[in-house]
Amino acid sequence: MEQAWEEKLLAQQQLEEEYHRFVQHKPRLLSETEREAIRHLATDIPALWAAPTTTAADRKEIIRQVVERVIVDVQGNSERVKVRIEWIGAGSTEGVVIRPVGKLSDLSTYPQICHQIQKLTEAGWAATAIAEALNDAGYRSARSTTCFRAETVMQFQRQLGVKAPRPRIRHHDGFLPDEWWPTELARQLHIPRGTLLHWIRQGVVRARQLDEPLRRWVVWADEAEQERLRAHHQRSIGDDFRHRWTDTPLAEHS
Numbered sequence: 001m002e003q004a005w006e007e008k009l010l011a012q013q014q015l016e017e018e019y020h021r022f023v024q025h026k027p028r029l030l031s032e033t034e035r036e037a038i039r040h041l042a043t044d045i046p047a048l049w050a051a052p053t054t055t056a057a058d059r060k061e062i063i064r065q066v067v068e069r070v071i072v073d074v075q076g077n078s079e080r081v082k083v084r085i086e087w088i089g090a091g092s093t094e095g096v097v098i099r100p101v102g103k104l105s106d107l108s109t110y111p112q113i114c115h116q117i118q119k120l121t122e123a124g125w126a127a128t129a130i131a132e133a134l135n136d137a138g139y140r141s142a143r144s145t146t147c148f149r150a151e152t153v154m155q156f157q158r159q160l161g162v163k164a165p166r167p168r169i170r171h172h173d174g175f176l177p178d179e180w181w182p183t184e185l186a187r188q189l190h191i192p193r194g195t196l197l198h199w200i201r202q203g204v205v206r207a208r209q210l211d212e213p214l215r216r217w218v219v220w221a222d223e224a225e226q227e228r229l230r231a232h233h234q235r236s237i238g239d240d241f242r243h244r245w246t247d248t249p250l251a252e253h254s
Contacts, residue, residue, distance in 0.1 A: 077101065078108040079140075104141070104156070113139055117156045121163070125213045127153040174210075178222040182207075185219050189226060191233050205229065 030038075045066065049059060066088055073082040081097040104110060113134065120130045127150040134148040141152050157163065172179070182200070186193040200207045200217055207219045221229060 075108065077106045080108050109139055114156065114160060117153060118160055118162050121157055123213055129213060175218065179218050179220050182217055182219055185221055189229055
């Protein structure tokens with residue numbers, strides 16, 4: 001009996017020691033204010049994530065607390081990456097991430113881009129206009145954040161072996177009275193075509209752009225307007241000569 005009694009006392013002593021260790025190491029009880037603060041933060045994780053007081057280490061800890069795992073599925077060599085986030089407690093979120101790729105041909109939209117460039121090139125669109133059309137349609141180049149530029153379009157054109165047809169001067173169908181193609185009017189006025197185009201940009205002449213892919217200019221000039229433009233050109237030449245003489249400093253006498 002004595003031995004049995006000692007064994008029970010020892011067991012009781014061990015149980016009490018384990019209880020004291022549990023009490024010392026168990027988490028302290030949270031106050032109601034602390035519980036309410038945690039509940040509030042849990043309902044607004046984005047605000048907690050974006051708060052200026054949240055450090056990078058805090059954000060990593062947030063991810064550990066809410067994300068079970070992330071599954072990444074790269075779609076071949078293309079720019080598309082499927083991502084699946086599985087949340088702790090149940091539920092998941094899926095999406096597609098766009099990554100940069102090394103070659104244009106790796107793009108998942110490469111066939112559609114080639115088709116658009118070939119079609120618009122054969123329709124006579126300039127490389128700049130084609131690039132703008134591709135950007136407006138939502139296409140992106142090999143680098144995911146880079147928009148299409150004229151140089152990229154010309155690279156495609158070389159690869160596809162397509163060239164824009166040389167624009168032909170069409171007949172004056174749809175022209176109003178006294179309207180000219182810029183080249184024709186420049187020849188009529190005996191002035192450089194570049195000068196006339198400069199006047200168009202400066203608003204010196206009355207002109208309009210045709211509603212077509214090439215957006216070519218048409219200039220209005222009746223006989224009186226032609227005389228005015230010839231005189232304007234002569235004045236411009238005279239002004240240029242005067243500026244050359246008056247703006248050039250005199251050489252110093254030795």
